[in-house]
Amino acid sequence: MAEVGLAAFSSIVSEGSKTLFKPIIRQVSYLFKYQSYIDELKNQVRQLGYKREMVQQPVNQASLQGDEIYEGVTNWLNSVDEFSEGVAKSIIDDEDRAKKSCFKGLCPNLISRYKLSKQAATAAEAAANLVGEGNFSNVSFRPTPRSTGHIQAKDCEAFDSRMKVFQDVVEAAKDDKLNIIGVYGMGGVGKTTLVKQVAKQVMEDKSFDKVVMAEVTQTPDQQKIQDKLAFDLGMEFGLNESTFQKAYRLCERLKKEKKVLIILDNIWTKLELDAVGIPYGDVEKERKDDESGCTIILTSRNRDLLEKDMKSQKNFLIEVLSKDEALQLFECIVGDSAKTSAIQPIADEIVERCEGLPVALSTIANALKSKSLDFWKDALYRLRSSNAREIHGMRANVFTSIELSYNLLEIEEAKSLFLLCGLYSEGHAIQVPSLLRYGMGLCLFENVYKLEEARSRVHTLIDILKASCLLSDGDAEDEVKMHDIIHVVAVSIATEKLMFNIPNVADLEKKMEEIIQEDPIAISLPHRDIEVLPERLQCPRLDLFLLFTKGDGSFPISMQMSDLFFEGTEGLKVLDFTGIHFSSLPSSLGRLTSLQTLCLHWCELEDIAIVGQLKKLEILSFRDSDIKELPLEIGLLTRLSLLDLSDCWSLEVIAPNVISKLSRLEELYMGGSFSQWDKVEGGSNARLDELKELSKLTTLEIHVRDAEILPQDLVLMELERYRICIGKKWDSWSVKSETSRFMKLHWLEKVSILLRMKLLLKRTEDLYLSKLKGVQNVVHELDDGEGFPRLNRLQVKDCYEILQIVGSVGRDNIRCKVFPLLESLSLTNLINLETICDSPLTEDHSFINLRIIKVKACEKLKHLFSFSMAKNLLRLQKAEVDYCENLEMIVGKC
Template sequence: MATEILGGALSKIGEYLVEATIHQVCYLFRFKSNVESLMNEDKNLRLALDRVQLQVNRAKRNAEDIEKDVQKWLDEVSDIITAVQKLGGEIQAKKTCLSGLCPDLGWRYRLSREVEKMTGKLLNLVNRGKFDRVGHIPPGIELFPSKDFVQFESTKSTFDQIIEAMKDDKINMVGIYGMGGVGKTTMAKEVPKKVLELGIFKEVVFAAVSQNPNVRNIQGQIAESLGLKLDEESDARRATRLMKRLRDEKQILIILDDVWARLDLNMIGVPLGGGCRILVTTRRKQVCHSMECESQIPLNALVEEEGLALFKRNACIGDELPTLNDLAKEVARECKGLPLAIVTIGSALKGKPIDEWNVVLKKMKNAKFVGVEDVDADIYALLKLSYDYLKGEETKLCFLLCSLYPEDYEIPLGDLVIYGKGLGLFEDANTIEEARSQLRVTINHLKASCLLLDGGNEELVKMHDIVRDVALWIASKEKKFFSKAGLGLKQWPKDEGLEQYAGISLMANELEVLPVSLAYPKLEILFFDCNYRAEVEVSDQFFVEMKALKVVHLGCGVMSVKSLQFLTNLRSLCLDDCRLKDIFSIGTLSRLEIFILRSCFFDELAKELGELGELRLLDLRDCRWLRRIPANVIRSLSQLEELYIGEVSFRTWNVEGTGAETSNASLYELNSLSHLTMLSLSIEDKCIPKDFTFPKLIRYHISVLPSDSRGFDSSYFSETGSHGHIEIRGSRLTSFNAFKEVCHTLQTLEVSDCNALTCLFTVSLARSLLQLEILSVENCSLMKHIVVADNNMPVREGSHIVLPKLTNLALSELPNFMGFYEGSDYSTWPSLQELTIYECRNTSPSFTVFEAAGKVCSHNF
């Protein structure tokens, strides 16, 4: 029996040994087929990488965040491609082994085994590289506002209570309440970071409600964060769609900030319960009751020691100066533990001498406000004190200008330049560009004083709601500005004394009828928006008794420019989405410097526009009905610095010398504008004369398109940023010569479906591309090289091209493409981060062997 058992065991061991031996021997005989399998899977992985990388590039251009699993896959692919290249180099070193003539059996066995394992890894990555989506629109909230959030013992206790309430599945709504300026919004913006980190929620959405809630606006904020587009006209239908979308979410937190009264969640489209929970911030505890918050958490002022620590941090003082420290204690005590007051006053006193501290302390003790609801009245006095200590009237006026926008509005710096220039600010600036520079200095000073906040990007700013209230109080008291912006007004306000104001803002309202005329003799700046459905008429007498006006912004009105003919002091005129009966009287506005006709309805630009000898900026973006710009009008604008004609605006320029019977403007007129530095233009390729060259420009977005194509989205073009962008799509252009004068500032170049181009740049032109960051060339059937020799001259030996700022290079579907540089020498891209080559079958494989910023490029021949 024992013998049988032993014999069976030995037999089984023998079978395993034989199988193992055969498997090991197979590594020797299957070496060539293993290598072929590796090459096939490597090719499949590169194809998958190209597909995913193209999707990732599109997502990044759409400002989306890349999914974590996608980024992990890309990193793994990058690593394994490097490993395969290294393995391939080792195999290539002993080519004879592929034909079976390898005497080194140990090497052959080891490598065959390694190749087989590598092939399995490649196959796994290929199978994993099928993603439903590669990115998502980031939530509309800054998740890490650490520079604003300073955690003290008292605030930590409140924060911990909020997080504990979030962990409780039985609690659907949490309310944070406390006086204005105590830091509710700042704390609410810190919550997402923690709840996402703990996995309590998978998504967080933030919406500012404000004192006068606008249902449509709140719906829009939530939908935008979700990547949902609400096209419905009625608020009710939008609410239904939003409700359905939110019910699909398993774990989502909706933060409703600055709620003043009970909010009807059904009207907005926010479900309660299930996977959707809500965090409310409010100044009033009764709001928490009325909204039936299961957890109601107070946020109190800082205790004295905490207030002092925060004050010293913002005033930048240490413990080495006893006298200053004693003063700091007194000043901080007067701030009543309110973070907004502490930060603002501390910033105002930073770097100031002791005498000035004493003066401020005395004013703080004496300054009092009365009749202020839902906020400690002292904070108004303290913020007014910060305003008083601003340097220069320009800075103060810029601050007050920001109060003319609705509460929680993100204020474009470009607007402030236009309105400030019209009011006579930046008088030392010789150009609009210089005015922008001066504005940036002013804005930075206001931010440093904590009177303005960062917006969603570097070209936007915001005002804290209490700071805005104080600014409006100051402006009203000094009879400078009156504002009822964003209140949903349908009629012109009947407030007494409006004739005393220098500025009136009825921005973001829905006025349905306008007075025939108004007597505002001191008015210099006027903003008002009408209901776009009501087709509100602006009478020809409306502006007759407003002769001091320097700045006008009108949205969604129906008017004749004739009604403006009395405004001989007007310097900035902004018309948004207006229906214009005519603009032939525009020539009477002889002092006009800035003329914006954005999304307006009219078909012909008046030749009288050429009489505006002081005009510096002309904006005709999105004027989809514009068919004619009379010849020589643009040429006559000798002082013009900035011209915007983007997207679906005018594109049918005249080509001089073709004999076409037309009186439209020609591109040649641009070369008569010696002051032109900024251009936004969408044009058909047939309208570019053969010998035309664009003038030298600082910023531009030029789009060359076929006649049946829609232009670029002009909302992406920045008036305040530094950018040179050219897009050429479906064009029959045979060279890039028309753009040679702007190459020195070119940052982004996108070329697609251009089947007459064989190259883009000559060597001399390529050497001027010192600012180029993004280059994309796609589906150009004749494209052979990106860079060729000048005038068919041979490339000199040792010739070398450096593109120092190029970070992204994408070449796809170029069947005749042979290489980047026609010459025998090479080009260098020291900043390259992404290189994508797809369907370029004539390209030399050596062209794709790069390491760019630690990343391996992807390619598919």
């Protein structure tokens, strides 16, 4: 009746007078539409409650992670609480009072109704505004450590003797009058640790826009230095760019930074900065505050090198630790056991013999912690009985302290792996896959016969060496590093065991003759300038031979190698040639009947048929080599367990039935390589069907251009790890180290053929979808609606027909767990994407692990999350949305 009255009142107002009477109409509406205003307030309060929950959950999770909450988020939550518990609650509670009648029930209480209705309308508007203000893309941030005025290091490493030097270097780095600063001290004293802390401090202080760092080493690799600096700057070089081109691009990039700190660690000889691409300018010139420029910090063992050759303007000496500091570091690592009356005097003498060097103290302390008194006594006895050696300026007793850490390794396999690492060039990354392949060829791992078992064993041994401070993490995945002091010790110990790492000597042929007389068991020529080798190797006991040419990585080096080179070396088990141009492989290679591991990386290879004579070969790798054909003879290698053809871009021909004959194959790598399955111009090629004959296969990387040739029953369910690209083009795509099963579906026109791969898709951990046709619903059409139970990361790009990522037939509730393990979701250029999830989720574990979501150029997307999806996002840390012009809200219906 009230609504009719209001309508009648409005109808008598002319159109021309509506503007004049609009305020009056609104006031009257407070009397006749009070229930509508109350209901609208309740609805807005309910929506506000939903929004508050969506904000509070990630806030709680972020707090548990130690992150800090943005002030605006905290203020919004407080405002919501004040509104809900104060204004809104008061109005809703007064609703009963307004319903009471006056004049003994003859008419409504118009005054109360008017006041309450007006308050409700105002409060509903305020609630709606709060809902709108609660659309936070992120609620928290990872705080930077607060500066405490000293080195931000573990308590074990924060010494008074380092504080003054640290502070002085930080101040020098900030001084606009200084371009080049030197830090020097003996090997193992802690130069690298200190400059890393300086880098951290100046970034916290925002003194520099960028900090980049590269290790130079005793044998500088210009390309490696350039690549590391570029990586830190977010640059990428082309595959075939020369060092000159890289230097130019790097220089131009560095000039664009207003203030950049460049750290070049471990310099042994003069380094031409301009050849690397570092613009250091006139060192005498004072820079203005608004002028761009580079500040360079150099570390070296030699002050004269810094001053005279590198023109450093100010140099800082890092000395060894004092006796008290050395004991403090040692006791911090070994724990309270060093303070017992029985062990204390032993600990004191051991510390004294380490002569204040942190690297020596750390290695021996880690070897002794948690050991018995007898173990400590034996360690001291060994130190006393060892001959102190001075190598490359290493102080007396330092060698023996590190050697003792090696001797105290309780597992012989760990010792062997340590010596293998010593065969690499000092300062260069040590590739874990190579250690595995060498170790298998040398039968280093006891009672290990399968590659999967060997991989686990290698990682276990590396952890043991890291725990003893004999190895450290590398800069990239599947790499480790060795401190240069420890590398010197490793080389020396290996030499005693007739395992030779040959330096870049002037007369290599003479040096090789000397070593051959020693009857060696291993020879390594890592990253050397080599043009000619001896005519014959003639090392009957030789098990391993490694030769890595220096090169710049863009092209192999031509080398003269006699056909007789391997005569007298028939017992060789591991052979690795990297970066060499072979017009033909030496004919004596066929005599290596004991060879088990053969690696020919970054080589130019023509006729490789002779490899088929190596009947005991178990591991064969042509990674990154220029090879056009895999001949029939490779099929004779029936003991082969690993074949690596990764990134052999020229490989177009694999003879039929070669792969299928390799029945013992456990790992097959063909990523970025051969893709012409079944047919090749003028003949036939290997078939995908041949993979079905490889019953022991656990690892597979392949590219299949033509999805139509996929066999109906190609399941490969036993694969432990795989990287499979199906479609027109193999592009490298980033993968997470924690995951091991990747698939890329790229530029496919008939997705129905992927029904054959659905079992693999269900086990996939990292999935990349690009330019697919015929797919509207990712989960329903590619996974039978099972929700991708193992997927960790999903990237979808340029799929123009996709309407939703998750949906159900008939828009019923989705009852399965959808993406229960998914951590990262990236959606790019999905121009018809309407919603991520178009139906309510009934499973609480759907999307529960999602941490990162990135959405870009999805024009039709109106909301990011549905309500049923958003309530599960307890771990969400980051949400990025770009160029989504029609996005109206973060959380919407469904």
